[in-house]
Amino acid sequence: MTVHVRIEQLTVEYEKPRAQGRFVAVSDVNLDVGRGRFVTIVGPSGCGKSTVLLAVAGLTAPTRGRVIVDGKEVTGPGRDRAMVFQEFALMPWRTAVENVRFGLELQRWSADDQTARALRFVRLVGLQGFEHYRPGQLSGGMRQRVGIARALAVDPQILLLDEPFGALDAQTRETMGDELLGIWEQDKKTALFVTHSIDEAVFLGDAVVVMSRSPGRVLETIAIDLPRPRTIEVTDTTAFVEYRRRIRRLLGSGQEAHG
Amino acid sequence: MRSARPLALGALSFAAILFAWEAGVRLGWLNPFFTSQPTAIARALLGGMQSGELGRAVRVSVEEFTAGFGAAIAVGLALGIAAGWFRPVEYALDPFIWFVYSAPLIAFYPLFVLWLGLGAHTVMAISFLLSVTPITVNTIAGMRSLDPLLLLAARSFGARAHDRLWKVALPASVPMIAAGLRLGVGRALTGVVIAELFVPSGGLGSSIAYNAGLLRTTDMLASLAVIVVIGVICTQALSALEAQFSSWRTGPGL
Amino acid sequence: MDKRLAISTASIAVFIAAWEVAPRLGLVDPFFTSRPTQVIVAAADVVRSGTLLRDAAVSLSEFAIGFALAVAIGVPLGLLLGTFETLRLLLDPPIMAVYATPQLALLPIFVLWLGIGMSSKIAVVFLGASIPIIVNCMAGVRHVDRPLVVAARSFCATRLDVFARVILPASLPGVMIGIRLGLSRAVLGVVVAEMYVSQDGVGNQIMRLGSAFHVDRLLVYVLLVSTFGLAATSAVRRIEERIAR
Numbered sequence: 001m002t003v004h005v006r007i008e009q010l011t012v013e014y015e016k017p018r019a020q021g022r023f024v025a026v027s028d029v030n031l032d033v034g035r036g037r038f039v040t041i042v043g044p045s046g047c048g049k050s051t052v053l054l055a056v057a058g059l060t061a062p063t064r065g066r067v068i069v070d071g072k073e074v075t076g077p078g079r080d081r082a083m084v085f086q087e088f089a090l091m092p093w094r095t096a097v098e099n100v101r102f103g104l105e106l107q108r109w110s111a112d113d114q115t116a117r118a119l120r121f122v123r124l125v126g127l128q129g130f131e132h133y134r135p136g137q138l139s140g141g142m143r144q145r146v147g148i149a150r151a152l153a154v155d156p157q158i159l160l161l162d163e164p165f166g167a168l169d170a171q172t173r174e175t176m177g178d179e180l181l182g183i184w185e186q187d188k189k190t191a192l193f194v195t196h197s198i199d200e201a202v203f204l205g206d207a208v209v210v211m212s213r214s215p216g217r218v219l220e221t222i223a224i225d226l227p228r229p230r231t232i233e234v235t236d237t238t239a240f241v242e243y244r245r246r247i248r249r250l251l252g253s254g255q256e257a258h259g
Numbered sequence: 260m261r262s263a264r265p266l267a268l269g270a271l272s273f274a275a276i277l278f279a280w281e282a283g284v285r286l287g288w289l290n291p292f293f294t295s296q297p298t299a300i301a302r303a304l305l306g307g308m309q310s311g312e313l314g315r316a317v318r319v320s321v322e323e324f325t326a327g328f329g330a331a332i333a334v335g336l337a338l339g340i341a342a343g344w345f346r347p348v349e350y351a352l353d354p355f356i357w358f359v360y361s362a363p364l365i366a367f368y369p370l371f372v373l374w375l376g377l378g379a380h381t382v383m384a385i386s387f388l389l390s391v392t393p394i395t396v397n398t399i400a401g402m403r404s405l406d407p408l409l410l411l412a413a414r415s416f417g418a419r420a421h422d423r424l425w426k427v428a429l430p431a432s433v434p435m436i437a438a439g440l441r442l443g444v445g446r447a448l449t450g451v452v453i454a455e456l457f458v459p460s461g462g463l464g465s466s467i468a469y470n471a472g473l474l475r476t477t478d479m480l481a482s483l484a485v486i487v488v489i490g491v492i493c494t495q496a497l498s499a500l501e502a503q504f505s506s507w508r509t510g511p512g513l
Numbered sequence: 514m515d516k517r518l519a520i521s522t523a524s525i526a527v528f529i530a531a532w533e534v535a536p537r538l539g540l541v542d543p544f545f546t547s548r549p550t551q552v553i554v555a556a557a558d559v560v561r562s563g564t565l566l567r568d569a570a571v572s573l574s575e576f577a578i579g580f581a582l583a584v585a586i587g588v589p590l591g592l593l594l595g596t597f598e599t600l601r602l603l604l605d606p607p608i609m610a611v612y613a614t615p616q617l618a619l620l621p622i623f624v625l626w627l628g629i630g631m632s633s634k635i636a637v638v639f640l641g642a643s644i645p646i647i648v649n650c651m652a653g654v655r656h657v658d659r660p661l662v663v664a665a666r667s668f669c670a671t672r673l674d675v676f677a678r679v680i681l682p683a684s685l686p687g688v689m690i691g692i693r694l695g696l697s698r699a700v701l702g703v704v705v706a707e708m709y710v711s712q713d714g715v716g717n718q719i720m721r722l723g724s725a726f727h728v729d730r731l732l733v734y735v736l737l738v739s740t741f742g743l744a745a746t747s748a749v750r751r752i753e754e755r756i757a758r
Contacts, residue, residue, distance in 0.1 A: 057415055077417050089412035093430050093507045103416040105426070134507050154416065269606030276607060293626055350520035355528075361746050362739035363701040366716070368708065369723020369731055373545060449615035456620060456709060464618060471621030479625075483618055490614040 004190045005033040005056060005158060009065035012051050024215035025051040028065070031209060031218060038184060038191045040205035042198055044251060048216030049194045053160050056192060057083050069158065079107055082156035086163040088143045090135045096146045097122050097131040103154040121149040124183065141172040148180065159184075159191040165200070173197075177204055178232060185229055198251075202226075202243045203235060210250045219250050295477040303481040312466075317485065320451055320462035323379050327386025328447040332440065335391045339398025339439075343432070344424055349399060360392040365453055372458075379460045386450035390443035397439025401432025434505035441497035448490055547729040552736070555729035564718070569737070572715040575631050576703045579638025583695055587643035588688060591650025596680065601651060612644050617702065620709050634706040634714070641702035642695035649694065653687015654680055685756055693749040700742040 010029040013022045026048035033039050041049045054060040056067050058076040067074040069081070082103065090099045101118040109117070122131050125145035135143050144164055151159060164180075165173040177200055184191060195201050201208045202224055210219045224243060226234055234240055277297045283289040284296040291299070307313030342349035364385060371381040405428055413427050455464025463482045470478040529549055536543035543551070559565040594601045620637055627633040657680050665679045707716025715734055722731040 059411060059415055077415050079417065081415075083412070083415040085408065085412060087408055089408045091409060091427065091430065093433070102413075102426070106413065106416045106418045106422055136507055268602050272603055272606045273610075347520055350517045351524040353517075353521050354525050358739065358743070361697060361743050363697075363704045363742055365701065365705050365708065366719055366735045366738045369719060370728070370735070372723065373726070373728070445613060449617070452615040452618045453705060456618070456705075467618060467621050471625060474625065476622070476625065479621060483622075486618055487610060487614045491610055494613045 002035045003032045004035040004037075004070065005031075005192070006068040007031040007033075007052065007056070007065075008068065010052065010055055010062050010067065011064040012048070012055060012060060013063040026055075027215040027217050029211075029216065029218050031221070033190060033192065035190055036188045037206045038181075038193065038204060039207050039209060040193045040195060040201040041209045041211060042195055042201035042247065042251075043211030043216060044213050045196060046214045047211045048214060049196075049211050050162050051216070052211075053083070053162050053192060053194050056158070057081055057160050059083075079154065080157040081160060082151035082154050082158075083160040083162065084144070084147045084151045084164045086166045088135070088140075088147050088167070090143055090146055090150075092135050095132045095134055096127055096138065096142075096149075099135070099146050100149045100153050103150050107154055109154075117153045121153040122146070124152070125149045126179070139172075140168045141176055144168065144176065148183070152183070157190060159189050161191065161193045163194050163196065166196070173200070174232065180204070181230060198244055198247050199235065202240060202247070203230060208243070208247060210247055222246065292474075292476060295480050299477045300481050300484060303477050304484065307478075307481060313481075313485065316461060316463045316466050316482065317489075319379070319460055320455065320464070320489075323382045323455075323460065323462060324386060324447055324451045326379075327383040327450060328390055328444065330383070330387045331390040331394055331443055331447060334387075335394025335439070335443070336398055336436070338391075339395040339436075340402070340424075340429070342395070343399040343402030344428065352395075356392055356395055359388055360396065364388050364450075368454070368457055377458055379458075381458050382451055382454040382460055382462070385454040386447045389450035390447035393442035393446060394436070394439040397435045397442070398432060401435030401439075402428050404435065405431050434501070434508055437497075437501035437504045441494065441501050444493045444497050445490065448486075448493060452486055544726070544728065547732055551729040552732045555727075556733045559730060559733055565733070565737070568713060568715045568718045568734075571631075571713050572703055572707060575634040575707075575714065576638055576699055579635040579703070580642050580696065580699045582635070582639050583642035583646055583699065584692060587646035587691070587695070588650055590643075591647040591688075591691065592654055592681070592684065594647065595651040595654025595684070596676070605651075608644065608647060612648055616641050616644065616698075617705050620706055623706075624710055629710050629712065634703055634711065637702040637706040638699045641698035645694035645698060646688075646691040649687050649691025650684065653684030653691070656687065657683040686753070689749065689753040689756060693746060693753065696745050696749055697742060700738070700745065704738055 007029055011027050012025045014025060016023050029048075029052055031039075031052075041052060043049045051060060055062055056069070056074065058067075058074045058078060058081070069078075091102060094102065097118045100122050101114050104114040104117060119131065122128075125148055127142060127145055127149070130138065130142065135146070138146070144167075147164065161180075165176050168176065181204060193201075193204055195204075205224050207224060208222045210222065211217065212219050222243065226237075226239060280289070280294070281297045284291050284294065289296075304313065307316075338352060342352050368381070368385070371384050375381045375384055409427050409431065410423055413423050418426065451462065452464040455462040456468045459465050459469070463486050466482045467479050470476075470482070532546065533549045535541045536546060536548050556565075594604060617637070619640065620633075623633045623636045623640075627636055661679050661683060662675055665675050670678065703714070704716045704719075707714040708720050709716075711717045715738055719731060719734050719738075722728075722734065
């Protein structure tokens with residue numbers, strides 16, 4: 001398995017407002033993500049898991065350490081990586097299909113490609129008939145589908161998903177997770193998925209990276225040996241329950257150890 | 260649907276006022292020298308339209324308004340975008356915008372006459388200065404109220420600075436810009452009318468001043484009526500435009 | 514904060530410097546623009562001779578009386594109209610029509626009715642200020658959170674209680690906005706009215722100095738009026754902020 005993304009001793013620090021010193025978001029994170037693997041990152045609130053994602057996306061500069069994608073160091077955003085945001089981040093004045101075009105426009109795809117791909121991916125995520133609706137007219141789940149379509153449309157090598165279902169209700173989350181896997185199975189792009197739900201992390205991932213409380217560091221990376229394609233029934237199996245228990249214990253002890 | 264009822268009540272209210280006014284004069288309670296009466300004003304308006312006098316006055320005022328407001332839109336948007344995007348520009352322009360916004364610009368009238376002469380140009384200048392500020396201020400506000408998450412998303416797809424400006428910041432500011440235009444229209448019209456009270460450019464305000472000198476109340480009020488109608492039409496038109504451009508603003512936390 | 518203040522101040526400094534230097538370099542004719550130094554000299558003159566004080570006193574009293582009346586009548590009227598739905602629906606259209614038009618166009622009519630003395634100026638100030646006050650007081654009342662009123666009623670509050678303890682405090686921001694907007698219209702009103710026709714006052718002096726091409730003295734008066742308007746508006750703004758807390 002070739003390494004697609006290598007995160008080396010990643011440390012990200014921010015200046016606190018009013019010169020109160022520095023806030024350490026993540027500290028010395030090391031992680032290898034194999035090509036075509038779906039890796040989930042789970043951890044308590046504020047543990048910096050989103051920061052790791054932003055660093056891979058090239059939207060945050062590392063204070064120390066680096067991120068290497070396909071052998072090249074990440075210095076900024078790129079066509080090979082696309083992100084899906086928790087709060088959707090859709091342009092409210094654009095329709096669904098226009099939103100999906102957004103990334104294609106910015107990356108200067110040909111006009112024909114833009115139109116064709118935008119329509120194709122809107123339909124791929126199941127929004128047939130809603131192409132010309134604005135985000136304000138769509139439900140939360142539908143908005144995030146647009147977000148996913150927008151990311152897929154630019155044909156990235158790596159998909160970065162920052163708690164994409166965090167703003168949705170529990171039932172929609174389940175459905176969306178299922179559908180996301182269905183879409184992912186078709187292409188098997190390398191994916192990094194951040195969540196604070198242990199269930200989601202185990203259900204979706206080939207491996208789960210468990211992070212500690214702030215300042216975030218990797219407690220353990222657990223390989224998830226469950227068969228694909230995964231259905232919702234797998235959450236009732238003993239293997240699943242065991243993984244869940246293991247991660248929960250890790251998170252609990254991680255919290256105690258860092259008092 | 261919803262706007263039908265207030266509209267009907269509005270019409271009723273006006274009709275009642277006009278009726279009471281006319282009755283007051285005919286019953287001898289109001290002195291027509293001071294107040295004139297609706298029927299006389301209507302006759303004066305008709306006469307003015309037939310003779311072409313009214314048309315000429317309206318045309319002059321509208322020309323001055325268009326020039327002043329048009330310039331205000333161009334300059335206001337340009338300054339607003341520059342100041343909204345580059346903070347140092349905003350800081351540098353701030354004191355001047357504030358001054359032009361709050362100072363009674365009409366006090367500069369003698370200076371304008373000195374610089375631009377006693378004619379339409381002075382009227383246009385005053386109209387321009389009065390309306391350029393709400394447009395600039397609102398454009399800046401629109402760009403500043405941008406959701407930073409949208410800019411982050413744009414950056415994640417590789418947007419460069421000019422992409423972020425044209426594809427994110429500007430479209431997001433359109434509702435506030437529209438509101439600024441609506442506020443500007445009222446002020447531009449006010450500027451024209453007030454300036455015309457002093458400058459005999461042949462517009463509606465000039466005819467009010469002219470008729471005031473001859474103590475012709477009816478003709479004064481006739482010109483005023485035309486101004487009121489124009490004012491209401493302009494504000495309503497721009498409110499509708501504003502609503503149209505804000506249609507995607509369905510609620511908070513999008 | 515610091516950076517903002519620095520750049521703004523620098524900007525003003527550059528402007529004043531340019532204003533002073535450009536005429537000296539022959540770039541503009543000082544007859545048309547005067548210079549800051551000349552304006553300061555003229556200001557000293559005008560203050561010493563007492564003319565400034567006399568004119569300012571007249572204008573200030575016209576402004577004060579008109580504005581005080583506008584607040585005294587406009588605030589209660591606005592609050593009343595905001596509270597009673599039927600009254601509001603009836604009076605809203607004409608009030609909105611007046612708001613949407615340049616009230617100063619009524620200036621010649623006021624002069625016709627009240628002559629060229631102080632009363633016509635006071636009337637202009639009153640009308641100019643009372644309309645925004647009424648409109649914003651109405652809006653302030655209408656935007657009071659319904660749940661607040663319901664909560665008060667649940668504690669057996671009488672209508673008077675509800676008005677005094679909930680509606681009044683809650684509509685205060687709207688009232689202050691109305692007062693601030695009314696203030697700038699009032700300043701504008703007194704200046705324009707005096708410029709149009711009067712025997713004394715700041716506006717009148719502006720017209721006299723203008724026709725006599727005394728640009729430096731003219732600028733003293735113009736800047737005086739502008740500064741007054743700015744100062745008054747910022748004072749109200751500061752009160753607004755303190756109330757908002």
